[in-house]
Amino acid sequence: MSGIRSFGAPLSERLPRVEIDRAALAGNWQRLAAHTPGARTGAAVKADGYGLGAAEVARTLHDAGCRDFFVAWAEEGAVLRETLGGPDTRIMVLQGLDSSAAALCRETRLSPVLSTPDDIAVWREAGAAPAPAFIQLETGMNRLGLGETDARAAATLAASGALSVTCVMSHLASADEASEQSREQRTVFERVAGLFPGVPRSLANSAGILLGPEFHYDLTRPGIALYGGTCEALEGLRPVxxxxxxxxxxxxxxxxxxxxxxxxxxxxxxxxxxxxxxxxxxxxxxxxxxxxxxxxxxxxxxxxxxxxxxxxxxxxxxxxxxxxxxxxxxxxxxxxxxxxxxxxxxxxxxxxxxxxxxxxxxxxxxxxxxxxxxxx
Missing domain, CATH: 2.40.37.10 (Lyase, Ornithine Decarboxylase; Chain A, domain 1)
Structure with missing residues (x-):
């Protein structure tokens, strides 16, 4: 259990408590997966499973059918790998690499999301054989991601076999707002992701899933919708x-x-x-x-x-x-x-x-x- 420790004694009934509905969590993931039938449906479990306990969240979602999990840091991913040991489960690390994180990713079979030329260099230096990684593209959020010039260099490495790219992704900045930015980002994403022919793509977060099938691509990455934070957004979602x-x-x-x-x-x-x-x-x-x-x-x-x-x-x-x-x-x-x-x-x-x-x-x-x- 994440949260307060019991020190071997029963927890006081007077403590503040968050009750977590396992069936609602699993059902929310299944509802989102049904809404995107042409794509794999992943899950963001960073920040200790959005505060609810990453291990229990991941186990519940894995039992529901999820096989793609996203964390912020390699250290989070290594702990999650102890919970999800199966070879069919992918754990992606969103916030780049240094040499220690790269070694940890190799050791625990995590897939880093490479967002800078330095990320790519560190990942290539971490082992003799290319290991799977995601590439993140900058499409208008100005946060993390390769610009088009650096993406071309990464695509050249991928085409030569020097870099193993299993997915190309970007992140929507305004998917939950009435904004044209999402479609503008999608246009940039289409163009730059085209540098990686045949590589699966991922763009939609929770709100992006609701923008329509053209945003779903091959893999979606819901977060807050899994945890019941946007129950009004899609019929069938429940508080968790x-x-x-x-x-x-x-x-x-x-x-x-x-x-x-x-x-x-x-x-x-x-x-x-x-x-x-x-x-x-x-x-x-x-x-x-x-x-x-x-x-x-x-x-x-x-x-x-x-x-x-x-x-x-x-x-x-x-x-x-x-x-x-x-x-x-x-x-x-x-x-x-x-x-x-x-x-x-x-x-x-x-x-x-x-x-x-x-x-x-x-x-x-x-x-x-x-x-x-x-x-x-």
Whole structure:
């Protein structure tokens, strides 16, 4: 289990917990694969499986049929190889090479994604025989990738047998926005990828998959859609992660008092407050604090789900604690020990991210180490 350690004892029921729906994760991958029948469907499992635990994520997706996995660093890939040892499984390293990473890739059968002439040189020097690698092309994002001149040099090496290229890829910058940039990038990709005749191609991330078959090519690389971060994007996708935390105390505060740091939540009525054991140290961002906080004016009131309904977050989120206004719940609806949901099946993670001015990726990958990962 990734996350907090139990030291051999049962984990406290009061710890913050993310419940991970294994069937939903597998089903999301299968739904995306069905949407791209002409392409292999891979999976981005970098950043410890988007914060949920890369080993369990990869095992679940492998059981569902996935055979292509993407990580950021060679060290991540080597750990994943211990989980996925089969010869039919490919693990790609997205962020280039130095000599130690190249040696690790060779040793653990990882395929580096080569994005610079230096990457190519390091990979060629790492062993006598050419070993499989991906080539990444720069098509308009100005992040990582070979420009057309360097791509021509790589294609010459590939044609001579000095470089083994198993796929040519690029990354879409604006696939989740109403932008012409994706089609412009695809045009550049078509032209430059043509330097590598007969080599499979990959362009689509989660949002790119929804742009249409012309973006699917031979291999897709979904990430956030696997984890339920864009459930509205494609029918059949389901939430995977449900973040909950336990009520530690319930108290009554009087009208005219205030709650939390900085007295940021003045109380306009007698208010029942539930104090919950979750905070920004656990990855639930302070920027998701409740309405009435002067430094975030005009933002919608963020909520949690408790006692069968949405309840507002009250005042500032602190390092370890969050206050919930439960005044409108029946008096006997909740008690200490009950768990509030902060995102998941009842509170869409997109809604929570919007309230904090961020994106679901940051909420998932930012889950702290003391949040217990509970695979269901």
């Amino acid at each position: 992660a449900t973040l909950t935390a336990a009520i530690l105390q319930i108290r009554m505060a009087r009208c005219g008092e205030a709650a939390g740091y900085g007295a940021a939540a003045p109380l306009a009525r007698d208010t029942r407050i539930a104090t919950v054991g979750l905070g920004y140290a656990d990855g639930f961002l302070r920027a998701g604090s409740g309405a009435g906080v002067a430094i975030w004016p005009g933002r919608s009131v963020p909520t949690a789900f408790l006692g069968g309904r949405a309840v507002p977050i009250l005042g500032r989120i602190s390092m370890d604690l969050i206050l919930l206004d439960i005044t409108d719940l029946p008096a006997d609806a909740v008690r200490p020990g009950d768990r509030a949901e902060f995102y998941g099946k009842n509170v869409p993670i997109e809604q929570v991210a919007a309230a904090a001015g961020t994106i679901p990726y940051e909420l998932l990958t930012g889950l702290g180490p003391r949040v217990a990962r509970d695979w269901r």
